[in-house]
Amino acid sequence: MIYITVKQPPHYHQMTLEEFLFETESKPRIINHNLTNTRTYVTNYPNDKLMDKTDVPGLISALVKYNELTADIRERQRETLYNTFYIAKKGKGMPYVFKKIFASQKQYVECDSSAVLKDIASKAREMLVEHPTENDEEITNEVIKYCTKVLVNNGFTMDEKLFRKILTDAHRRIDAPKEELKGALYQLKAIFEEMFGSLYHTSAFAYVKNRSTLDALKRHQANESKWFGKYDLSNFFGSTTVDFIMKMFSMIFPFSEVVKYQSGKAELEKALSLCSLRGVLPQGTPISPTITNIMMIPVDHKLSNTLRNFNGQSFVYTRYADDFLISSKYDFKFKDVEQLLVDTLAEFDAPFTIKSEKTRYGSSAGSNWNLGVMLNKDNKITVGYKKKRQFQAMLSSYVMDRLHGQRWDKSDIQQMEGFRNYYRMVEGETIDKIIEHIGQKFDVDIVQLIKEDLRV
Numbered sequence: 001m002i003y004i005t006v007k008q009p010p011h012y013h014q015m016t017l018e019e020f021l022f023e024t025e026s027k028p029r030i031i032n033h034n035l036t037n038t039r040t041y042v043t044n045y046p047n048d049k050l051m052d053k054t055d056v057p058g059l060i061s062a063l064v065k066y067n068e069l070t071a072d073i074r075e076r077q078r079e080t081l082y083n084t085f086y087i088a089k090k091g092k093g094m095p096y097v098f099k100k101i102f103a104s105q106k107q108y109v110e111c112d113s114s115a116v117l118k119d120i121a122s123k124a125r126e127m128l129v130e131h132p133t134e135n136d137e138e139i140t141n142e143v144i145k146y147c148t149k150v151l152v153n154n155g156f157t158m159d160e161k162l163f164r165k166i167l168t169d170a171h172r173r174i175d176a177p178k179e180e181l182k183g184a185l186y187q188l189k190a191i192f193e194e195m196f197g198s199l200y201h202t203s204a205f206a207y208v209k210n211r212s213t214l215d216a217l218k219r220h221q222a223n224e225s226k227w228f229g230k231y232d233l234s235n236f237f238g239s240t241t242v243d244f245i246m247k248m249f250s251m252i253f254p255f256s257e258v259v260k261y262q263s264g265k266a267e268l269e270k271a272l273s274l275c276s277l278r279g280v281l282p283q284g285t286p287i288s289p290t291i292t293n294i295m296m297i298p299v300d301h302k303l304s305n306t307l308r309n310f311n312g313q314s315f316v317y318t319r320y321a322d323d324f325l326i327s328s329k330y331d332f333k334f335k336d337v338e339q340l341l342v343d344t345l346a347e348f349d350a351p352f353t354i355k356s357e358k359t360r361y362g363s364s365a366g367s368n369w370n371l372g373v374m375l376n377k378d379n380k381i382t383v384g385y386k387k388k389r390q391f392q393a394m395l396s397s398y399v400m401d402r403l404h405g406q407r408w409d410k411s412d413i414q415q416m417e418g419f420r421n422y423y424r425m426v427e428g429e430t431i432d433k434i435i436e437h438i439g440q441k442f443d444v445d446i447v448q449l450i451k452e453d454l455r456v
Contacts, residue, residue: 094121175282201300207289225327236322248295
Protein backbone atom coordinates (compact mmCIF):
# COMPACT_ATOMS: atom_id res chain seq x y z
CA MET A 1 0.00 0.00 0.00
CA ILE A 2 1.28 3.44 -0.96
CA TYR A 3 0.14 6.62 0.80
CA ILE A 4 0.01 9.76 -1.35
CA THR A 5 -0.65 13.08 0.40
CA VAL A 6 -1.53 16.25 -1.50
CA LYS A 7 -2.59 19.76 -0.55
CA GLN A 8 -6.33 20.20 -0.32
CA PRO A 9 -7.57 23.27 -2.21
CA PRO A 10 -10.31 25.48 -0.75
CA HIS A 11 -13.88 24.18 -1.06
CA TYR A 12 -16.16 26.47 -3.01
CA HIS A 13 -19.92 26.80 -2.64
CA GLN A 14 -21.72 25.88 -5.82
CA MET A 15 -24.70 28.16 -6.36
CA THR A 16 -27.95 26.41 -7.25
CA LEU A 17 -30.44 27.78 -9.77
CA GLU A 18 -32.86 28.62 -6.94
CA GLU A 19 -30.18 30.64 -5.15
CA PHE A 20 -29.30 32.43 -8.35
CA LEU A 21 -32.93 33.37 -9.02
CA PHE A 22 -34.27 34.09 -5.54
CA GLU A 23 -31.48 34.79 -3.04
CA THR A 24 -31.22 38.49 -2.21
CA GLU A 25 -27.86 38.14 -0.44
CA SER A 26 -24.91 36.43 -2.05
CA LYS A 27 -23.55 33.49 -0.02
CA PRO A 28 -19.85 33.05 0.72
CA ARG A 29 -18.15 31.47 -2.20
CA ILE A 30 -15.50 29.65 -0.17
CA ILE A 31 -16.65 27.02 2.31
CA ASN A 32 -13.21 26.03 3.58
CA HIS A 33 -10.66 28.84 3.94
CA ASN A 34 -7.96 26.68 5.61
CA LEU A 35 -5.13 26.32 3.14
CA THR A 36 -3.18 23.97 5.45
CA ASN A 37 -5.55 21.03 4.88
CA THR A 38 -4.24 17.99 3.05
CA ARG A 39 -5.78 14.83 1.64
CA THR A 40 -4.22 11.37 1.73
CA TYR A 41 -4.97 8.67 -0.82
CA VAL A 42 -4.09 4.98 -0.54
CA THR A 43 -3.28 2.98 -3.64
CA ASN A 44 -1.44 -0.17 -4.61
CA TYR A 45 0.86 1.80 -6.89
CA PRO A 46 1.14 5.41 -8.18
CA ASN A 47 -0.47 6.06 -11.55
CA ASP A 48 1.54 6.90 -14.67
CA LYS A 49 0.56 10.57 -14.59
CA LEU A 50 2.00 11.01 -11.09
CA MET A 51 5.13 9.06 -11.95
CA ASP A 52 5.71 11.19 -15.04
CA LYS A 53 5.87 14.23 -12.74
CA THR A 54 8.26 12.55 -10.32
CA ASP A 55 11.98 12.57 -11.03
CA VAL A 56 13.03 9.58 -8.92
CA PRO A 57 16.65 9.50 -10.25
CA GLY A 58 16.84 13.22 -9.43
CA LEU A 59 15.70 12.58 -5.87
CA ILE A 60 18.30 9.83 -5.44
CA SER A 61 20.95 12.13 -6.90
CA ALA A 62 20.01 14.84 -4.36
CA LEU A 63 20.48 12.35 -1.53
CA VAL A 64 23.84 11.24 -2.95
CA LYS A 65 25.04 14.83 -3.12
CA TYR A 66 23.79 15.56 0.39
CA ASN A 67 25.55 12.51 1.82
CA GLU A 68 28.80 13.45 0.10
CA LEU A 69 28.66 16.99 1.51
CA THR A 70 27.94 15.73 5.04
CA ALA A 71 30.36 12.78 5.05
CA ASP A 72 32.79 14.55 7.40
CA ILE A 73 30.06 15.28 9.95
CA ARG A 74 28.73 11.73 9.81
CA GLU A 75 32.16 10.31 10.71
CA ARG A 76 32.42 12.28 13.95
CA GLN A 77 31.36 11.05 17.36
CA ARG A 78 27.66 11.89 17.33
CA GLU A 79 27.40 13.08 20.95
CA THR A 80 30.03 15.76 20.29
CA LEU A 81 27.70 17.36 17.73
CA TYR A 82 24.98 18.08 20.32
CA ASN A 83 24.40 20.21 23.37
CA THR A 84 22.08 18.55 25.86
CA PHE A 85 19.90 20.37 28.41
CA TYR A 86 16.56 19.93 30.17
CA ILE A 87 13.33 21.91 30.13
CA ALA A 88 10.36 21.47 32.43
CA LYS A 89 7.37 19.57 31.08
CA LYS A 90 4.12 21.49 31.01
CA GLY A 91 2.83 22.14 34.51
CA LYS A 92 6.00 20.77 36.09
CA GLY A 93 9.50 22.01 36.95
CA MET A 94 11.57 22.29 40.11
CA PRO A 95 8.76 23.49 42.42
CA TYR A 96 6.75 20.45 41.30
CA VAL A 97 9.76 18.21 41.99
CA PHE A 98 10.11 19.50 45.55
CA LYS A 99 6.40 19.17 46.20
CA LYS A 100 6.48 15.53 45.11
CA ILE A 101 9.58 14.75 47.20
CA PHE A 102 8.38 16.39 50.41
CA ALA A 103 4.64 15.79 50.03
CA SER A 104 4.58 13.45 53.03
CA GLN A 105 6.89 15.51 55.24
CA LYS A 106 5.37 17.79 57.84
CA GLN A 107 8.41 20.05 57.60
CA TYR A 108 7.68 20.80 53.95
CA VAL A 109 6.64 24.35 53.14
CA GLU A 110 5.05 25.24 49.80
CA CYS A 111 7.70 26.41 47.31
CA ASP A 112 5.78 29.60 46.67
CA SER A 113 6.42 30.74 50.23
CA SER A 114 9.70 29.03 51.07
CA ALA A 115 12.67 31.29 50.32
CA VAL A 116 15.10 28.37 50.64
CA LEU A 117 13.24 26.19 48.14
CA LYS A 118 12.65 29.10 45.77
CA ASP A 119 16.39 29.85 45.67
CA ILE A 120 17.28 26.19 45.12
CA ALA A 121 14.64 25.83 42.41
CA SER A 122 15.96 28.91 40.60
CA LYS A 123 19.57 27.68 40.73
CA ALA A 124 18.61 24.15 39.65
CA ARG A 125 16.59 25.47 36.72
CA GLU A 126 19.57 27.54 35.63
CA MET A 127 21.81 24.46 35.77
CA LEU A 128 19.34 22.38 33.76
CA VAL A 129 18.66 24.88 31.01
CA GLU A 130 21.51 27.33 30.74
CA HIS A 131 24.52 25.02 30.96
CA PRO A 132 24.26 22.52 28.10
CA THR A 133 26.72 19.66 27.87
CA GLU A 134 27.50 16.71 25.62
CA ASN A 135 26.77 14.40 28.58
CA ASP A 136 23.21 14.60 29.91
CA GLU A 137 24.07 12.70 33.11
CA GLU A 138 26.57 15.41 33.95
CA ILE A 139 23.70 17.91 34.27
CA THR A 140 21.39 15.75 36.38
CA ASN A 141 24.25 14.61 38.63
CA GLU A 142 25.29 18.21 39.29
CA VAL A 143 21.71 19.28 40.02
CA ILE A 144 21.14 16.36 42.39
CA LYS A 145 24.48 16.96 44.15
CA TYR A 146 23.75 20.68 44.60
CA CYS A 147 20.13 20.27 45.73
CA THR A 148 20.91 17.42 48.12
CA LYS A 149 23.69 19.37 49.82
CA VAL A 150 21.64 22.55 50.32
CA LEU A 151 18.45 20.78 51.35
CA VAL A 152 20.19 18.53 53.89
CA ASN A 153 21.97 21.58 55.33
CA ASN A 154 18.53 23.20 55.77
CA GLY A 155 17.09 20.25 57.64
CA PHE A 156 15.32 18.41 54.84
CA THR A 157 15.54 14.65 54.43
CA MET A 158 16.55 13.60 50.91
CA ASP A 159 16.03 10.38 48.99
CA GLU A 160 18.46 10.77 46.09
CA LYS A 161 17.04 7.83 44.12
CA LEU A 162 13.50 9.24 44.36
CA PHE A 163 14.79 12.72 43.60
CA ARG A 164 16.50 11.52 40.39
CA LYS A 165 13.34 9.75 39.21
CA ILE A 166 11.03 12.72 39.85
CA LEU A 167 13.57 15.16 38.39
CA THR A 168 13.89 13.27 35.10
CA ASP A 169 10.12 12.58 34.90
CA ALA A 170 9.35 16.27 35.35
CA HIS A 171 11.74 17.46 32.65
CA ARG A 172 12.18 16.79 28.96
CA ARG A 173 15.70 16.24 27.65
CA ILE A 174 16.52 18.39 24.67
CA ASP A 175 19.38 17.45 22.36
CA ALA A 176 20.17 20.60 20.42
CA PRO A 177 22.52 20.13 17.44
CA LYS A 178 25.52 22.43 17.23
CA GLU A 179 25.64 24.88 14.35
CA GLU A 180 27.37 22.69 11.75
CA LEU A 181 25.05 19.74 12.29
CA LYS A 182 22.02 22.01 12.58
CA GLY A 183 22.83 23.47 9.15
CA ALA A 184 23.14 19.99 7.66
CA LEU A 185 19.80 18.92 9.14
CA TYR A 186 18.11 22.04 7.79
CA GLN A 187 19.45 21.11 4.34
CA LEU A 188 17.91 17.64 4.57
CA LYS A 189 14.65 19.13 5.80
CA ALA A 190 14.59 21.39 2.70
CA ILE A 191 15.27 18.39 0.43
CA PHE A 192 12.35 16.46 1.95
CA GLU A 193 9.95 19.42 1.85
CA GLU A 194 10.90 21.01 -1.46
CA MET A 195 12.21 18.21 -3.66
CA PHE A 196 10.25 15.27 -2.22
CA GLY A 197 7.23 17.51 -1.63
CA SER A 198 6.63 15.79 1.68
CA LEU A 199 3.53 16.85 3.58
CA TYR A 200 1.59 15.69 6.66
CA HIS A 201 -1.81 14.17 7.27
CA THR A 202 -4.61 16.70 7.66
CA SER A 203 -5.18 15.42 11.24
CA ALA A 204 -1.62 16.36 12.30
CA PHE A 205 -1.23 19.80 13.91
CA ALA A 206 2.17 19.92 15.62
CA TYR A 207 5.19 21.47 13.89
CA VAL A 208 3.07 22.51 10.89
CA LYS A 209 3.32 26.08 9.61
CA ASN A 210 0.13 28.08 10.23
CA ARG A 211 -1.26 25.37 12.49
CA SER A 212 -1.57 25.37 16.28
CA THR A 213 -3.23 23.62 19.21
CA LEU A 214 -6.08 26.09 18.77
CA ASP A 215 -6.60 24.94 15.17
CA ALA A 216 -6.71 21.33 16.36
CA LEU A 217 -9.40 22.10 18.93
CA LYS A 218 -11.43 24.01 16.32
CA ARG A 219 -11.87 20.69 14.48
CA HIS A 220 -13.63 19.33 17.55
CA GLN A 221 -15.53 22.58 18.06
CA ALA A 222 -16.90 22.44 14.50
CA ASN A 223 -18.28 18.97 15.29
CA GLU A 224 -19.94 20.33 18.46
CA SER A 225 -18.20 17.53 20.38
CA LYS A 226 -19.19 17.08 24.02
CA TRP A 227 -17.04 14.08 25.05
CA PHE A 228 -13.25 13.87 24.78
CA GLY A 229 -10.63 11.16 25.10
CA LYS A 230 -6.98 12.19 25.44
CA TYR A 231 -4.28 9.62 24.78
CA ASP A 232 -0.49 10.00 25.02
CA LEU A 233 2.21 8.06 23.22
CA SER A 234 5.01 6.68 25.37
CA ASN A 235 8.52 7.89 24.52
CA PHE A 236 7.54 8.99 21.01
CA PHE A 237 10.85 10.47 19.84
CA GLY A 238 13.03 8.41 22.13
CA SER A 239 11.90 5.08 20.69
CA THR A 240 11.74 6.05 17.00
CA THR A 241 14.60 4.29 15.23
CA VAL A 242 15.94 4.75 11.70
CA ASP A 243 14.72 1.23 10.87
CA PHE A 244 11.16 2.17 11.79
CA ILE A 245 11.39 5.45 9.85
CA MET A 246 12.61 3.54 6.79
CA LYS A 247 9.77 1.03 7.15
CA MET A 248 7.17 3.83 7.23
CA PHE A 249 8.82 5.93 4.51
CA SER A 250 8.75 2.90 2.18
CA MET A 251 4.94 3.23 2.21
CA ILE A 252 4.86 6.99 1.62
CA PHE A 253 5.19 8.54 -1.83
CA PRO A 254 7.71 9.50 -3.25
CA PHE A 255 10.03 7.85 -0.70
CA SER A 256 8.34 4.59 -1.68
CA GLU A 257 9.70 4.95 -5.21
CA VAL A 258 13.20 5.93 -4.09
CA VAL A 259 13.63 2.82 -1.90
CA LYS A 260 12.68 0.53 -4.81
CA TYR A 261 16.22 1.19 -6.04
CA GLN A 262 18.97 -0.38 -3.94
CA SER A 263 21.08 2.76 -4.29
CA GLY A 264 18.11 4.95 -3.34
CA LYS A 265 17.36 2.90 -0.23
CA ALA A 266 21.01 3.01 0.85
CA GLU A 267 21.31 6.77 0.33
CA LEU A 268 18.04 7.54 2.14
CA GLU A 269 19.08 5.38 5.10
CA LYS A 270 22.48 7.08 5.18
CA ALA A 271 20.88 10.54 5.16
CA LEU A 272 18.45 9.58 7.93
CA SER A 273 21.27 8.14 10.04
CA LEU A 274 22.59 11.67 10.48
CA CYS A 275 19.25 12.57 12.09
CA SER A 276 19.61 10.03 14.90
CA LEU A 277 21.37 10.19 18.25
CA ARG A 278 21.96 7.09 20.37
CA GLY A 279 20.00 5.15 17.75
CA VAL A 280 16.78 7.20 18.00
CA LEU A 281 15.33 10.57 17.01
CA PRO A 282 16.44 13.30 19.40
CA GLN A 283 14.11 16.06 20.54
CA GLY A 284 15.46 19.48 19.69
CA THR A 285 16.55 19.17 16.05
CA PRO A 286 14.95 21.01 13.12
CA ILE A 287 14.21 17.80 11.22
CA SER A 288 12.84 15.43 13.90
CA PRO A 289 9.32 16.97 13.78
CA THR A 290 9.29 16.80 9.97
CA ILE A 291 10.29 13.14 10.01
CA THR A 292 7.66 12.18 12.59
CA ASN A 293 4.87 13.94 10.71
CA ILE A 294 5.81 12.11 7.49
CA MET A 295 6.21 8.69 9.10
CA MET A 296 2.87 8.99 10.94
CA ILE A 297 0.81 9.56 7.77
CA PRO A 298 -0.27 5.87 7.51
CA VAL A 299 -1.19 5.77 11.21
CA ASP A 300 -3.06 9.10 11.06
CA HIS A 301 -4.89 8.00 7.92
CA LYS A 302 -5.95 4.64 9.35
CA LEU A 303 -7.17 6.12 12.64
CA SER A 304 -8.93 9.09 11.02
CA ASN A 305 -10.84 6.85 8.60
CA THR A 306 -11.69 4.15 11.15
CA LEU A 307 -12.95 6.64 13.72
CA ARG A 308 -15.41 8.19 11.30
CA ASN A 309 -17.61 5.21 12.05
CA PHE A 310 -16.45 3.22 15.05
CA ASN A 311 -18.76 1.31 17.39
CA GLY A 312 -21.69 2.96 15.65
CA GLN A 313 -20.41 6.49 16.40
CA SER A 314 -18.69 9.23 14.46
CA PHE A 315 -15.50 10.65 16.01
CA VAL A 316 -13.16 13.54 15.30
CA TYR A 317 -9.47 12.62 15.41
CA THR A 318 -6.49 14.99 15.74
CA ARG A 319 -2.87 14.41 16.68
CA TYR A 320 -0.52 16.97 18.18
CA ALA A 321 2.95 15.32 18.21
CA ASP A 322 2.49 12.47 20.69
CA ASP A 323 -0.96 13.58 21.92
CA PHE A 324 -4.11 12.05 20.43
CA LEU A 325 -7.39 13.92 20.96
CA ILE A 326 -10.55 12.02 19.98
CA SER A 327 -14.04 13.39 20.48
CA SER A 328 -17.71 12.74 19.84
CA LYS A 329 -21.03 14.46 20.34
CA TYR A 330 -22.03 11.59 22.60
CA ASP A 331 -20.65 9.58 25.51
CA PHE A 332 -18.39 6.75 24.30
CA LYS A 333 -16.37 3.81 25.56
CA PHE A 334 -12.97 5.48 25.75
CA LYS A 335 -11.22 2.20 26.57
CA ASP A 336 -12.49 0.73 23.27
CA VAL A 337 -10.96 3.73 21.48
CA GLU A 338 -7.72 3.25 23.40
CA GLN A 339 -7.59 -0.38 22.29
CA LEU A 340 -8.13 0.73 18.69
CA LEU A 341 -5.11 3.03 19.02
CA VAL A 342 -3.00 0.24 20.54
CA ASP A 343 -4.03 -2.23 17.81
CA THR A 344 -3.38 0.27 15.00
CA LEU A 345 0.11 1.08 16.29
CA ALA A 346 0.84 -2.64 16.61
CA GLU A 347 -0.37 -3.17 13.03
CA PHE A 348 2.44 -0.88 11.86
CA ASP A 349 4.95 -2.42 14.31
CA ALA A 350 5.40 0.96 15.99
CA PRO A 351 8.11 0.97 18.70
CA PHE A 352 5.88 3.16 20.88
CA THR A 353 2.37 2.63 22.24
CA ILE A 354 -0.32 4.36 24.31
CA LYS A 355 0.64 5.40 27.86
CA SER A 356 -2.56 4.12 29.54
CA GLU A 357 -1.93 5.82 32.87
CA LYS A 358 -2.12 9.21 31.13
CA THR A 359 -5.40 8.54 29.32
CA ARG A 360 -8.04 11.11 30.24
CA TYR A 361 -11.76 11.12 29.47
CA GLY A 362 -14.45 13.68 30.18
CA SER A 363 -17.13 16.00 28.88
CA SER A 364 -17.31 19.71 28.16
CA ALA A 365 -19.66 19.98 31.15
CA GLY A 366 -16.64 19.59 33.45
CA SER A 367 -13.09 20.93 33.51
CA ASN A 368 -12.10 19.15 30.35
CA TRP A 369 -8.74 20.50 29.23
CA ASN A 370 -7.48 19.76 25.75
CA LEU A 371 -4.04 20.85 24.56
CA GLY A 372 -3.89 23.59 27.21
CA VAL A 373 -7.31 25.12 26.47
CA MET A 374 -10.91 24.20 27.12
CA LEU A 375 -14.00 23.67 24.98
CA ASN A 376 -16.77 24.61 27.40
CA LYS A 377 -20.43 23.55 27.60
CA ASP A 378 -21.37 26.43 25.28
CA ASN A 379 -18.93 25.09 22.64
CA LYS A 380 -16.60 28.06 23.09
CA ILE A 381 -12.81 27.76 23.32
CA THR A 382 -11.41 29.33 26.48
CA VAL A 383 -8.27 29.27 28.60
CA GLY A 384 -10.53 28.91 31.64
CA TYR A 385 -11.43 31.22 34.52
CA LYS A 386 -8.72 29.89 36.85
CA LYS A 387 -5.91 30.44 34.33
CA LYS A 388 -7.10 33.96 33.60
CA ARG A 389 -7.13 34.78 37.32
CA GLN A 390 -3.65 33.28 37.70
CA PHE A 391 -2.41 35.31 34.73
CA GLN A 392 -3.89 38.48 36.23
CA ALA A 393 -2.18 37.76 39.56
CA MET A 394 1.11 37.09 37.76
CA LEU A 395 0.91 40.44 35.93
CA SER A 396 0.13 42.28 39.16
CA SER A 397 3.07 40.67 40.98
CA TYR A 398 5.40 41.47 38.10
CA VAL A 399 4.40 45.14 37.96
CA MET A 400 4.53 45.61 41.75
CA ASP A 401 7.98 44.00 41.98
CA ARG A 402 9.13 46.11 39.04
CA LEU A 403 7.93 49.35 40.65
CA HIS A 404 9.76 48.42 43.86
CA GLY A 405 13.03 47.84 42.00
CA GLN A 406 12.89 44.02 41.99
CA ARG A 407 13.62 42.60 38.55
CA TRP A 408 12.31 39.14 37.62
CA ASP A 409 14.52 36.49 36.04
CA LYS A 410 14.42 36.71 32.28
CA SER A 411 13.13 33.13 32.05
CA ASP A 412 10.14 34.02 34.28
CA ILE A 413 9.33 37.04 32.11
CA GLN A 414 9.61 34.92 28.99
CA GLN A 415 7.19 32.43 30.52
CA MET A 416 4.73 35.23 31.36
CA GLU A 417 5.05 36.63 27.84
CA GLY A 418 4.41 33.16 26.45
CA PHE A 419 1.18 32.97 28.48
CA ARG A 420 0.17 36.41 27.26
CA ASN A 421 0.69 35.58 23.58
CA TYR A 422 -1.01 32.20 23.79
CA TYR A 423 -3.96 33.39 25.85
CA ARG A 424 -4.49 36.33 23.49
CA MET A 425 -4.65 33.89 20.58
CA VAL A 426 -7.52 32.10 22.36
CA GLU A 427 -9.33 35.00 24.04
CA GLY A 428 -7.74 38.16 22.69
CA GLU A 429 -10.34 40.68 23.86
CA THR A 430 -10.55 39.33 27.42
CA ILE A 431 -6.77 39.16 27.87
CA ASP A 432 -6.30 42.68 26.48
CA LYS A 433 -8.86 43.94 29.02
CA ILE A 434 -6.94 42.27 31.86
CA ILE A 435 -3.68 43.89 30.70
CA GLU A 436 -5.41 47.25 30.31
CA HIS A 437 -6.97 46.99 33.78
CA ILE A 438 -3.63 46.22 35.50
CA GLY A 439 -1.89 48.92 33.48
CA GLN A 440 -4.43 51.56 34.53
CA LYS A 441 -4.31 50.40 38.15
CA PHE A 442 -0.55 50.98 38.37
CA ASP A 443 -0.34 53.68 35.68
CA VAL A 444 2.18 51.77 33.54
CA ASP A 445 2.48 50.35 30.05
CA ILE A 446 2.88 46.64 30.87
CA VAL A 447 3.75 45.54 27.36
CA GLN A 448 6.50 48.16 27.18
CA LEU A 449 7.90 47.07 30.57
CA ILE A 450 8.07 43.47 29.38
CA LYS A 451 9.84 44.50 26.16
CA GLU A 452 12.40 46.53 28.14
CA ASP A 453 13.14 43.67 30.54
CA LEU A 454 13.47 41.12 27.74
CA ARG A 455 16.03 43.34 25.98
CA VAL A 456 18.31 43.37 29.04
